[in-house]
Structure formats: structure tokens, C-alpha cells
Amino acid sequence: MFNLIRNEFHVHKVHLIVNLMLIFFLYFVARDNFPLLFIGLILTLLFTRNMYFYDIRNNSEVLMNSLPxxxxxxxTSKYVTVTLFALICFSFSMVLNMFFNMxxxxxxxxxVTTLTILAIFMAFFFPSYYLFGPVFIRYAMVLLVVLIFAVGPMVLNLGVKNNFWGLLHLFEQYSIQFAMSMLAVIAVLISLSWLLSYRIYEAKEL
Structure with a gap:
């Protein structure tokens, strides 16, 4: 499995470098519009989509299933690859902020909010892809991107104006308990998603 993950990063190394450059650029340009980790989150969602587009275009599933x-x-390698890609993007964003503190x-x-959004995305994306295939990639992901960039900023601004409807205050009171609870929910959500993806893919005929 390690070789599968290494191969994913080898194939998409240019994509990773370009995304890190985008994070560097947008860190200075979009700082008034998005939270620190939001750019890395969006790029991770797009990376996930492009990773499967590459597999579809190059018929990679047939090749991978011919390997031992x-x-x-x-x-599992797909889940791990996306998680590592997200961690690289988030870490790069935080290192930038350590130096420039903007x-x-x-x-x-x-x-915790960023991790939760990423976990929800992964939990629905992977089983949906293995169930519906390229059709899901073409249409659902386009809709998702539109919602993120059209609806996302409006919801964020509304949340800021309303102090996130008291959720932020509640979180500040029980920050550690809330964070631990959300991490536990994320772990369960990803585990169930992985199990469902595996069951669907195991039964799938290529």
C-alpha cells in the first residue's frame, strides 16, 4: 500500500507544487475573504476530484487491479493520499502564517471546523464515486464547487455577523471536550465511509 501512496504523489507531484504556490499567492491576496486553512481545504477537494479524473482518463483502475x-x-491508499495532501496544505499555510502572521x-x-468539513466531504465523496463512477465526478463535483464559492462566503459572512449563532461562545466554554468529541465523530465517520467504499469497490466489476 505504501507503494500505491508513493505512486499517487509521484503522479501528482506537479499538482502538489502548483497548489502550494497557489496557497502562497492566495495567502496574501485572499486573506480578507477566507480563513487561514480554507484555501488549503478547497485545493484538497479539487485535488481529490482531479486524482480520480486522472484515474478515469488513464484507466488506472485496471492497472492497479492487475498489481499484487x-x-x-x-x-485505503486513496483515503490516506487525500489526508496527507490536506495535511501538507494545512501545514504549509500555518508555516506561512508563522513567518508573516497576517x-x-x-x-x-x-x-476543528476545517477538519470536520474535510471529513464530511471524504465520507460522502469516496463511496459516491465507487457507486456512481465518472458521472458523479462530472456533475456532483461541479455543483459542489459552485456551492462552495457562491454559497460558502455568504454563509461565512452571515456566521461572522451573528457570532456563529452562539456556537463559538459554546465552543470557547467547552473547547477541549468539543474538540475531542468532534475528532471522535470524524474518526467514526471516516471509518464507516472507508468500510462502505471498500464493500462497494470489492463487489464492483471493472
Whole structure:
């Protein structure tokens, strides 16, 4: 499985470098519109989509299934690759902020919220792709991108104006308990998603 993950990063190394350059550029340009980790989150969602577009275009699934690896390992490698890509983007954003400090201190609320959004995306994306295939990639992801860039900023601004409807205050009171609870929910959500993806892919005929 390690070789599968290494191969994903080798194939998409240019994409990773370009995304890090985008984060560097947008760090200075979009700082008034988005939270610190939001740019890395969006780029991770797009990376996930492009990763599967590459597999579809190059018929990579047939090649991977001809290798001495199980379908469980193939599915797991996709989850791990996206998670590592997100961590690289988030880490790069935080290192930038350590040097330039244009966003202020990263709050636990922002960190947990970003991880939760990523987990929800992964939990629905992977099983949906293995169930519906390229059709899901073409249409659902386009809709998602439109919602993120059209609806996302409006919801964010509305939340800021209304102090996130008291959620931020509640989080500040029980920050550690809330963070631990959300991490537990994320772990369960991703585990169930992985299991569903594996079951669907295992039963799938290529």
C-alpha cells in the first residue's frame, strides 16, 4: 500500500507544487475573504476530484487491479493520499502564517471546523464515486464547487455577523471536550465511509 501512496504523489507531484504556490499567492491576496486553512481545504477537494479524473482518463483502475495488491489496499491508499495532501496544505499555510502572521493566531475552532468539513466531504465523496463512477465526478463535483464559492462566503459572512449563532461562545466554554468529541465523530465517520467504499469497490466489476 505504501507503494500505491508513493505512486499517487509521484503522479501528482506537479499538482502538489502548483497548489502550494497557489496557497502562497492566495495567502496574501485572499486573506480578507477566507480563513487561514480554507484555501488549503478547497485545493484538497479539487485535488481529490482531479486524482480520480486522472484515474478515469488513464484507466488506472485496471492497472492497479492487475498489481499484487488488494482492493482494500487500493481504497485505503486513496483515503490516506487525500489526508496527507490536506495535511501538507494545512501545514504549509500555518508555516506561512508563522513567518508573516497576517491571519493572527489559528484558533482551535477554525482547525476543528476545517477538519470536520474535510471529513464530511471524504465520507460522502469516496463511496459516491465507487457507486456512481465518472458521472458523479462530472456533475456532483461541479455543483459542489459552485456551492462552495457562491454559497460558502455568504454563509461565512452571515456566521461572522451573528457570532456563529452562539456556537463559538459554546465552543470557547467547552473547547477541549468539543474538540475531542468532534475528532471522535470524524474518526467514526471516516471509518464507516472507508468500510462502505471498500464493500462497494470489492463487489464492483471493472
Amino acid at each position: 495488491v488488494s482492493r482494500k489496499q487500493i481504497v 491571519y493572527g493566531k489559528l484558533t482551535l475552532f477554525e482547525f
